Amino acid sequence: MRIGDPTPRRMGDLSQSGCKKAVLLKPPVTRRELIIGAAAVPAAAALGGGVAAARARVPFGAAANHHVLPTDQPYRAALARHCDVLVAESCMKWEIIRARRETYDYTHADALVAFAKTNALAVRGHTLVWCEANPDWVKTLATAREADHELSRHIERTVSRYRGTITSWDVVNEPIAEKPLSDKDLRPGQWPTLLGPRYIDTAFKLAASVDPTGQRVLNEYGIEGTSARDRLKRAAFRRLILDLKDRGVAINAVGLQAHLDGAIDVDVDGIAKFCAEMASLGLAVLVTELDVNDMMLPANHAERDALVAKRTRDFLGAVFAGCRPDLVCTWGLTDRYTWVPTYFKRRDGDKNRPLPLDADLKPKPMLDAIQHFCRGA
Ligand code: G3I
Numbered sequence: 159m160r161i162g163d164p165t166p167r168r169m170g171d172l173s174q175s176g177c178k179k180a181v182l183l184k185p186p187v188t189r190r191e192l193i194i195g196a197a198a199v200p201a202a203a204a205l206g207g208g209v210a211a212a213r214a215r216v217p218f219g220a221a222a223n224h225h226v227l228p229t230d231q232p233y234r235a236a237l238a239r240h241c242d243v244l245v246a247e248s249c250m251k252w253e254i255i256r257a258r259r260e261t262y263d264y265t266h267a268d269a270l271v272a273f274a275k276t277n278a279l280a281v282r283g284h285t286l287v288w289c290e291a292n293p294d295w296v297k298t299l300a301t302a303r304e305a306d307h308e309l310s311r312h313i314e315r316t317v318s319r320y321r322g323t324i325t326s327w328d329v330v331n332e333p334i335a336e337k338p339l340s341d342k343d344l345r346p347g348q349w350p351t352l353l354g355p356r357y358i359d360t361a362f363k364l365a366a367s368v369d370p371t372g373q374r375v376l377n378e379y380g381i382e383g384t385s386a387r388d389r390l391k392r393a394a395f396r397r398l399i400l401d402l403k404d405r406g407v408a409i410n411a412v413g414l415q416a417h418l419d420g421a422i423d424v425d426v427d428g429i430a431k432f433c434a435e436m437a438s439l440g441l442a443v444l445v446t447e448l449d450v451n452d453m454m455l456p457a458n459h460a461e462r463d464a465l466v467a468k469r470t471r472d473f474l475g476a477v478f479a480g481c482r483p484d485l486v487c488t489w490g491l492t493d494r495y496t497w498v499p500t501y502f503k504r505r506d507g508d509k510n511r512p513l514p515l516d517a518d519l520k521p522k523p524m525l526d527a528i529q530h531f532c533r534g535a
Contacts, residue, residue: 221245253293283324433483
């Protein structure tokens with residue numbers, strides 16, 4: 159059930175919006191090179207079809223849980239078997255790395271990177287700045303100077319530590335208000351309170367100064383559905399991206415988290431249009447955190463899994479209609495480890511089934527749906 163053949167891969171980077179990298183590509187010889195070559199097809203070529211684009215593969219990745227990675231051997235094997243790319247579900251966030259203000263703890267992040275290297279997987283970084291998952295001491299920062307100092311040293315140290323290994327970072331995560339009232343509504347939090355909305359510009363500038371060739375992603379959730387909230391949030395996300403581009407901010411990619419709701423339709427036309435517009439602006443598009451909330455779906459597993467796969471197909475169909483994404487990444491690989499029940503436990507007491515593999519690591523129809531798109535079918 160792997161995406162692609164099992165030929166050896168070298169640690170490679172995720173492409174940026176591929177055209178820049180195309181000149182560096184040799185004819186693909188390893189699976190990883192094949193994947194980078196695939197992502198290097200410019201969006202316009204992908205839209206126009208063509209033999210190369212039709213055959214191209216899009217890398218598949220999953221968020222890895224650092225709590226269980228060292229000990230759950232079958233889980234490790236499943237990650238190595240199914241993924242091209244890993245992203246840290248939590249261990250690269252401030253709450254882990256910066257639990258204490260004066261120290262940096264990269265123990266778990268290093269372990270994840272080492273595991274990925276051993277298995278020839280690429281790694282994405284998540285996340286350099288977010289208004290959540292921060293240690294309590296961040297709330298004690300009192301001035302713009304202090305905030306700027308902490309943000310700068312965190313980004314400089316973290317990006318430079320993994321430079322050459324992590325070539326794609328979620329630089330700013332979830333910048334838009336949870337339920338925006340207008341398309342200008344940014345998310346409140348300690349960083350915007352102390353630094354103003356320009357905290358976003360600063361973060362991108364810092365990341366670019368440390369690793370100018372890296373992929374720098376603005377990542378957002380709640381923009382995929384047909385609800386009024388999702389549509390307004392997408393409009394706010396779009397507006398922010400256009401403003402950043404106008405201001406010359408060093409953003410070169412956007413991430414659609416895609417925490418889809420099994421009970422709410424995907425805005426297929428809206429997503430396709432959004433992705434096509436991003437590609438036309440020269441921005442790479444990544445699906446960064448795909449999963450399907452099955453809280454309201456039927457109890458029967460086969461029926462539920464089919465609906466989860468359908469929602470996945472609807473969404474990826476829309477994305478691929480608009481552009482060729484650089485990555486499709488799910489937020490976890492297996493129902494064994496998922497954040498979904500933290501907020502969306504089922505009323506019938508059954509376990510959630512939001513991911514491509516079930517809790518026994520068996521592939522579900524959602525994996526087929528992803529492979530259909532990632533393999534360029
Ligand atoms: O740090 C403590 C650790 O010391 C302790 O051993 C452990 C025991 O439960 O808890 C640890 O903190 C937890 C942390 O994950 C690290 O695993 C937090 O309680 C828990 O709230 C936290 O949840 C994560 C959440 O982000 C906040 O960081 C979820 O696992 C993770 O799936 C979720 O991921 C987010 C993305 O980053 C952004 N998009 C939405 C997505 C889902 O909410």
